[in-house]
Amino acid sequence: xxxxxxxxxxxxxxxxxxxxxxxxxxxxxxxxxxxxxxxxxxxxxxxxxxxxxxxxxxxxxxxxxxxxxxxxxxxxxxxxxxxxxxxxxxxxxxxxxxxxxxxxxxxxxxxxxxxxxxxxxxxxxxxxxxxxxxxxxxxxxxxxxxxxxxxxxxxxxxxxxxxxxxxxxxxxxxxxxxxxxxxxxxxxxxxxxxxxxxxxxxxxxxxxxxxxxxxxxxxxxxxxxxxxxxxxxxxxxxxxxxxxxxxxxxxxxxxxxxxxxx
Amino acid sequence: xxxxxxxxxxxxxxxxxxxxxxxxxxxxxxxxxxxxxxxxxxxxxxxxxxxxxxxxxxxxxxxxxxxxxxxxxxxxxxxxxxxxxxxxxxxxxxxxxxxxxxxxxxxxxxxxxxxxxxxxxxxxxxxxxxxxxxxxxxxxxxxxxxxxxxxxxxxxxxxxxxxxxxxxxxxxxxxxxxxxxxxxxxxxxxxxxxxxxxxxxxxxxxxxxxxxxxxxxxxxxxxxxxxxxxxxxxxxxxxxxxxxxxxxxxxxxxxxxxxxxxxxxxxxxxxxxxxxxxxxxxxxxxxxxxxxxxxxxxxxxxxxxxxxxxxxxxxxxxxxxxxxxxxxxxxxxxxxxxxxxxxxxxxxxxxxxxxxxxxxxxxxxxxxxxxxxxxxxxxxxxxxxxxxxxxxxxxxxxxxxxxxxxxxxxxxxxxxxxxxxxxxxxxxxxxxxxxxxxxxxxxxxxxxxxxxxxxxxxxxxxxxxxxxxxxxxxxxxxxxxxxxxxxxxxxxxxxxxxxxxxxxxxxxxxxxxxxx
Numbered sequence: 022x023x024x025x026x027x028x029x030x031x032x033x034x035x036x037x038x039x040x041x042x043x044x045x046x047x048x049x050x051x052x053x054x055x056x057x058x059x060x061x062x063x064x065x066x067x068x069x070x071x072x073x074x075x076x077x078x079x080x081x082x083x084x085x086x087x088x089x090x091x092x093x094x095x096x097x098x099x100x101x102x103x104x105x106x107x108x109x110x111x112x113x114x115x116x117x118x119x120x121x122x123x124x125x126x127x128x129x130x131x132x133x134x135x136x137x138x139x140x141x142x143x144x145x146x147x148x149x150x151x152x153x154x155x156x157x158x159x160x161x162x163x164x165x166x167x168x169x170x171x172x173x174x175x176x177x178x179x180x181x182x183x184x185x186x187x188x189x190x191x192x193x194x195x196x197x198x199x200x201x202x203x204x205x206x207x208x209x210x211x212x213x214x215x216x217x218x219x220x221x222x223x224x225x226x227x228x229x230x231x232x233x234x235x236x237x238x239x240x241x242x243x244x245x246x247x248x249x250x251x252x253x254x255x256x257x258x259x260x261x262x263x264x265x266x267x268x269x270x271x272x273x274x275x276x277x278x279x280x281x282x283x
Numbered sequence: 284x285x286x287x288x289x290x291x292x293x294x295x296x297x298x299x300x301x302x303x304x305x306x307x308x309x310x311x312x313x314x315x316x317x318x319x320x321x322x323x324x325x326x327x328x329x330x331x332x333x334x335x336x337x338x339x340x341x342x343x344x345x346x347x348x349x350x351x352x353x354x355x356x357x358x359x360x361x362x363x364x365x366x367x368x369x370x371x372x373x374x375x376x377x378x379x380x381x382x383x384x385x386x387x388x389x390x391x392x393x394x395x396x397x398x399x400x401x402x403x404x405x406x407x408x409x410x411x412x413x414x415x416x417x418x419x420x421x422x423x424x425x426x427x428x429x430x431x432x433x434x435x436x437x438x439x440x441x442x443x444x445x446x447x448x449x450x451x452x453x454x455x456x457x458x459x460x461x462x463x464x465x466x467x468x469x470x471x472x473x474x475x476x477x478x479x480x481x482x483x484x485x486x487x488x489x490x491x492x493x494x495x496x497x498x499x500x501x502x503x504x505x506x507x508x509x510x511x512x513x514x515x516x517x518x519x520x521x522x523x524x525x526x527x528x529x530x531x532x533x534x535x536x537x538x539x540x541x542x543x544x545x546x547x548x549x550x551x552x553x554x555x556x557x558x559x560x561x562x563x564x565x566x567x568x569x570x571x572x573x574x575x576x577x578x579x580x581x582x583x584x585x586x587x588x589x590x591x592x593x594x595x596x597x598x599x600x601x602x603x604x605x606x607x608x609x610x611x612x613x614x615x616x617x618x619x620x621x622x623x624x625x626x627x628x629x630x631x632x633x634x635x636x637x638x639x640x641x642x643x644x645x646x647x648x649x650x651x652x653x654x655x656x657x658x659x660x661x662x663x664x665x666x667x668x669x670x671x672x673x674x675x676x677x678x679x680x681x682x683x684x685x686x687x688x689x690x691x692x693x694x695x696x697x698x699x700x701x702x703x704x705x706x707x708x709x710x711x712x713x714x715x716x717x718x719x720x721x722x723x724x725x726x727x728x729x730x731x732x733x734x735x736x737x738x739x740x741x742x743x744x745x746x747x748x749x750x751x752x753x754x755x756x757x758x759x760x761x762x763x764x765x766x767x768x769x770x771x772x773x774x775x776x777x778x779x780x781x782x783x784x785x786x787x788x789x790x791x792x793x794x795x796x797x798x799x
Contacts, residue, residue, distance in 0.1 A: 072765050072766045072767050073759060073760050073763035073764075073765055073766075074763065075766045076763055076764040076765045076766035076767070076768070076769075077763045077764055079764070079766055079769065080763075080764035138587060143506055143507070143572075143587075144572075144587070145506035145507075145571070145572040145573060146506060148573075200791075200794070203791075225512075225576065225578075226578070228572060228573035228575070228578075229573070230512075230568060230571070230573045230574045230762065231762065231763070231764050232759070232762045232763050232764070236762075237759070237763065240755070240758070240759055240762065241759075242397075242401065243395065243397035243398070243401075244397075244514075244751065244752070244755035244759075245397070245400065245401070245404070246752075246755070
């Protein structure tokens with residue numbers, strides 16, 4: 022057999038099969054069977070008829086949504102200012118935002134816990150707020166980087182042209198820069214929103230005793246109910262798929278305009 | 284990917300075929316084979332050579348790993364005890380010396396009983412594991428446990444440290460509790476044991492307040508108490524709190540069948556009790572700081588919370604750590620009842636697979652850990668209480684005195700009888716130590732509970748499949764956000780947001796279409 026570029030793909034195919042396809046099949050198997058190994062849809066219907074599991078889904082969505090919005094509100098101005106300003110030490114500033122990512126995540130949250138305790142006194146009074154703060158702290162770099170990358174690669178002549186044609190700064194921003202940076206925003210959102218739905222470690226560490234999707238799956242597994250747990254994982258997967266399809270739609274429209282993804 | 288396989292169909296096909304076979308194989312091994320057969324079938328890796336491989340799985344940080352500093356020496360009168368090497372290494376050397384065979388211990392750890400069970404279900408194979416009593420019961424019920432050999436109970440053999448040194452109190456519990464008609468002691472050897480209670484800050488919480496499970500519902504400590512994030516422990520506490528009046532009533536306590544009735548009451552898994560426990564836990568959830576998995580100790584020490592539901596071993600650790608900062612915490616055991624728990628060694632059939640050499644090594648491992656000096660090393664390192672009282676060997680009692688005994692010129696001392704543990708007779712005067720009075724509320728009470736506490740200690744048996752399903756569902760209900768609690772206003776706002784999102788999206792698309 023001749024060595025070709027195709028051969029290079031083999032390791033990746035094997036990787037995909039072992040770590041993506043096989044677990045998925047196992048997941049499907051468990052989600053649609055009961056303890057006796059028979060096919061059943063009960064796990065699926067059970068999920069959507071139990072006010073507690075649906076409530077958890079809603080609660081997770083709420084946390085993820087608020088986290089994403091807060092991240093976006095903080096990240097966009099930062100990325101925009103950094104990308105458009107004439108600062109020479111841009112790299113350094115970006116580095117400062119990325120720096121926390123180099124430190125172990127649980128260490129960071131532990132530190133945050135102490136800081137929040139100093140500010141709030143008793144963390145137990147603000148579980149939702151703390152969860153959002155923790156997640157925002159954790160995920161902010163994932164929002165800043167893609168937006169920054171998109172804006173920095175924007176063709177400056179477009180805004181200049183807009184200014185030449187009489188647009189003021191504000192409308193140039195809203196008509197040119199913002200729409201063109203949508204791909205960055207979209208990929209930022211998908212990198213924040215989805216993990217935020219399941220990252221229960223942050224909640225645990227910041228004393229939010231309400232389950233989100235991740236902890237719910239964990240509780241099913243520690244009760245040896247692999248079938249129910251797999252179904253929840255599958256429901257999450259379905260949500261992620263729908264979400265990705267939607268955002269892909271957005272991105273494709275913008276592909277021609279030269280948006281960049283991280 | 285599309286590009287890589289674009290042209291060469293032959294290659295693509297063969298890769299597909301190969302990978303399909305691979306997936307199928309994986310599935311066969313992972314799903315269809317009986318769970319204990321292992322991911323790639325339990326390959327006996329130790330078939331070659333005369334070295335015995337012993338696969339041990341223990342709790343995290345549940346064995347002395349050695350490396351002690353010079354000043355950590357436990358200087359008992361009968362000799363110094365110091366942990367130089369890890370006990371696992373020490374065992375390998377000791378085994379070769381006494382049994383003339385080489386053994387290699389593959390030591391791994393687990394985080395919770397449920398994790399261990401899941402690991403076993405996925406197909407991890409171990410020879411010797413150390414779960415808690417209820418998990419031992421579950422494993423025994425599922426016929427996964429290899430009974431201990433007769434030689435293990437031979438008291439003539441001086442290498443049998445376990446049977447010669449286990450506390451009479453522990454021995455009697457193991458002999459009187461059965462699973463599937465087999466008493467525990469036939470299959471399991473106790474390692475550590477303890478009771479549950481509250482570590483509390485005596486400057487804020489009084490001993491009386493901390494001595495009841497009702498502390499969890501006490502509004503005076505609104506959001507200042509943490510409770511274990513664990514369905515069994517919280518259920519036990521809830522039952523204790525709900526039945527508080529009955530359990531502390533004069534009639535009940537003086538009943539001749541008190542011990543048995545107490546165990547029945549605390550193991551009440553009737554639907555009515557589970558429902559009441561759910562209401563209770565949902566109610567106190569708002570009153571608590573949080574349910575915690577392992578942050579409780581640190582939060583107690585840093586003063587974030589004023590009381591923390593704790594296992595006695597962790598309570599000792601917490602109080603020790605706090606003391607280093609000159610911050611004194613106390614321990615109290617609820618008056619209603621306390622959960623006495625054990626972690627014990629059991630051999631697994633799947634691992635031992637009737638190999639007598641392996642079984643010998645596994646039993647020797649238990650015995651080695653039960654040698655009084657090793658038991659002391661473990662106790663010193665992890666803070667829990669060993670099930671070993673030492674028998675003829677007086678070093679455990681000596682260690683107890685070394686830890687807690689009062690100085691000779693000390694005032695305010697009390698006599699503390701521990702006869703129930705060391706001699707089997709609570710009144711035995713040989714087993715009384717003189718301790719500073721404060722120790723009645725501190726580490727000593729947690730590490731070697733008083734006879735009073737032991738009287739109201741109750742074992743929590745394992746729930747069978749149906750019970751545990753109902754109780755787990757109860758627990759999930761307690762922890763989940765119930766959608767019915769969402770106020771209408773939030774729904775309306777959410778609806779508006781979604782509508783706004785859709786409109787924005789549509790507008791965005793229309794703008795695009797106009798542009799091109």
